Amino acid sequence: MSGTGIEDRLALQDMLVGYCRAIDRRASADDAAAYYVEDGVLDNSAVGAPVAEGRAAVRAMIDGMFTSMASLEHYLSNVLVETGDAETAQLSAYVVAHGQPNGGDAFSMRGAYVVDASKVDGAWRIARLTFTPFG
Amino acid sequence: MSGTGIEDRLALQDMLVGYCRAIDRRASADDAAAYYVEDGVLDNSAVGAPVAEGRAAVRAMIDGMFTSMASLEHYLSNVLVETGDAETAQLSAYVVAHGQPNGGDAFSMRGAYVVDASKVDGAWRIARLTFTPFG
């Protein structure tokens, strides 16, 4: 449970959905990185990636995914806003990801996101996103 | 983001979930077709089906699915209301579908719905539903 109101709770869910879809749509790494605050962190270290610190590093990591992967799909479920107030929140979700590396075999991965979010100029952004695979 | 309020946003999501479940429940093609406006369009042309234009054509296409398929399951995720006002909206969602054709092999399909919705007599209905498979 949290002190986050309904508007914010739905906006937080939309933020995470929008971010995953920006990755999958592959329109631009800038679009996807814009979901992060300026000093935002993308922590995929549990699957062997370096921790990207700051929006430029996040953008570079996403750009690298676009280069190495022919396609990515992220299916979110079980989204919960765990804690929060008017300006910060922590949410989490399950995710099933399907990926097709260039010149490699398609794979599926299941796990969870934990996201620290901050409201900047009225819009929720990712302060830190951590992925932990199941199993 | 959209100008759609919270009540409408949740009602739009319920509409799409209800429609998918009406298909899966197979109670009647009328039930499922009733989710469409009178001149609603079901566009599965990306997977080789003709475009069904008008509720009667939609009903006939759904009835055909019921005849050819022993079972269907549609799992929605990543639902987003993209644009909208009090009377119209566009929403999109990811979908994983599992199907068992009569006398054929079970299959799974992943893709996205884009839905143009209209509010008719206070209830959201599908004006056009387009399915695009991933990959």
Next chain:
Amino acid sequence: MSGTGIEDRLALQDMLVGYCRAIDRRASADDAAAYYVEDGVLDNSAVGAPVAEGRAAVRAMIDGMFTSMASLEHYLSNVLVETGDAETAQLSAYVVAHGQPNGGDAFSMRGAYVVDASKVDGAWRIARLTFTPFG
């Protein structure tokens, strides 16, 4: 559709998500059983389990799952509040479950939950949860 307001509708969804995640997190059978009312019922009889009647029996059944399974993951989608008022509600959802039995082969199962919920001291709880597998 239902007479359930937006706050309750989201709280009901959070309850079901929270329950599934409590099972998957395996922190304690007490945590998971606390989602049920005192005389709550867990009905997995469609997959050959006895019907657990009362929170103590539910807790024992969940504890048995923790003992027999190395891991469980429940992915919810298509959540709908079907009927309801301020104190009771019926909701349903699709679920994909992935399980890894101790010393056995991993499995996946798809099906639906139907949940009778009651509000007790301001919090929604499970009065009866019934799982029905698809196919």
